[in-house]
Amino acid sequence: MPGFYLDDSGRWTMNFYRKNAGILIPAVGYDGMIHGLQILLDSPLKQKDDPPDKSGAKYIWFSSSSKNMGVTSGSPVHFIGNPSARVVYVIEGLLKADISHCLTNRTFAAIAGANNTSQLDTLFALLAQNGTEEIIEAHDMDKYSNQMTSNGASKIYLMARKNGMACRRLTWNPNYKGFDDWQLALREKEQREKEVQRMNFKQQYLCGKCDFTYIDGCVELWHTRAEKDLDLTEYLGLTKEEYQIFLAQGNQVLKDLLDSQRVFRRFCIYQLCLGETQTVPFAFKQLDALRKAGYEQPPAAAYQTVWSAEVCCPKGQNDMEVLGRLFLDFNEHLPEDYRGRPLAPSDVVELDCQGKRTYFYVNDCRDFAPVRFSPFLCKRLPEPAQKQE
Structure with a gap:
């Protein structure tokens, strides 16, 4: 079993030390069994000759290949979701796949690195036999700036075609590096829209987010509000002078006044x-x-x-x-x-x-x-x- 070995006393133990302490992330196969474990390290590992600005490795495999009776896990593909899904997403990162599945309920196959694609071939053959029709490559958006990531994405396309499945590249809002980041942002979008709705009429009008007739709806809403914490002047965002002009001279004069402020x-x-x-x-x-x-x-x-x-x-x-x-x-x-x-x-x-x-x-x-x-x-x-x- 990867990560376990016989110590000098002949007892089975685990290959854990302070330098590889972290969170264990299971790589679950298409068969539902754990095929290996990755460690999300508490402290990234750096080599002696690494330049100061190079970030260390964040993930390593839980392995005991250099130990007595130890073995390596290799780099197994992680699978989560429906084994009979018509569409399967391929993503880089086991934890990223788990998060993405939780956010979307879609089916994901995850590789540990952009170019660790060799074991996908076996998985793709199984998926094709089980009814999968399309593979969607969902690597991080650095596939547009990193040639190695881009090359790995191209291998996925060729491998899918080899197994008789269609394949396409997924892109999204590039402010979010990963598919999971993007999906989390979509969930937060509703909250940001509520923030815009809390802008008063004047703020929205000066920013061009509404036309002037929106003031009539705001006045109606103010009359039906359960809370009486704001008078109409504050609710609309007008100054006292602007409100008096609104009352005395009507909509058009107030509109002209606000137009002069934008x-x-x-x-x-x-x-x-x-x-x-x-x-x-x-x-x-x-x-x-x-x-x-x-x-x-x-x-x-x-x-x-x-x-x-x-x-x-x-x-x-x-x-x-x-x-x-x-x-x-x-x-x-x-x-x-x-x-x-x-x-x-x-x-x-x-x-x-x-x-x-x-x-x-x-x-x-x-x-x-x-x-x-x-x-x-x-x-x-x-x-x-x-x-x-």
């Missing part, structure tokens, strides 16, 4: 051109990864223009606040005809302020670095194919 700013979104097998070293990564890849500024020729529009802002809102809003808007509620990805690290956003264009590299939802950028070198998304009548 402004429309032009913006463009540029994203890297990425294909199924193409990788870019800094894709979905921060500015330091771009510099490490040998670029001082984002290479515009590697980008494409995916969106150009206006955003409504309260007057006085600075560039960072506008960019923060765009980051949220282009993650939660993408426009119907928007064909780009959700806004993410490595994207470039152009802001137009009174005819002056400035460019920002997206590091994360709160960090946008000013950069030089030449949009004339960018490609444009191909026009969508016309539907046949």
Whole structure:
């Protein structure tokens, strides 16, 4: 049994020491039996010659191959879900597969590393015999920046085809590295939408999140509210002067007053051109990864223009606040005809302020670095194919 061996006294014991202390994660086979155990280490292991900035190994197999009567587990495939599922997802990481299954109730096969695909062949043959029709490759989004991960994903495709099954690559919002991170974020989305709903009428109108007629519905809601903690002025978010104008002169005058407090700013979104097998070293990564890849500024020729529009802002809102809003808007509620990805690290956003264009590299939802950028070198998304009548 992997991880067990005979000690010098001839007694069976386990290959556990302080350096490999951690959480045991079972690798369960297609037959429902535990074929091996991974250890999620309390302290990552580093080799003596590793550079200081290299992170150590987080996972190792529970093994005793170097011990008396010991044995290695190899690198077994972990399977969780329905053995007769029509669709099976392949993911990198045993724990990631368990979490993803709990969040979605879908069926997952997990390998311990992106290129540890050899044992998938046997599993795929069993799945095909049992009715599985499609394999979905769901490796982390670094498959667009890491050539080894991308190569491993390609092997899954070829292996699925060999066993008579269709295969496709799954992509998602690149702000979330793993499938499990993305699914957790979807669960939190409802809570964030409730936060937007708690914005008062004035806040929503100045940000362009509602039209002016929404004020009538707000007034009706205030009258039916059980709580009487806010008067109507506070509930709408108006100043006392604005409320008096609303009462004395009506909707149109108040609308004109609020319109004078907001402004429309032009913006463009540029994203890297990425294909199924193409990788870019800094894709979905921060500015330091771009510099490490040998670029001082984002290479515009590697980008494409995916969106150009206006955003409504309260007057006085600075560039960072506008960019923060765009980051949220282009993650939660993408426009119907928007064909780009959700806004993410490595994207470039152009802001137009009174005819002056400035460019920002997206590091994360709160960090946008000013950069030089030449949009004339960018490609444009191909026009969508016309539907046949």
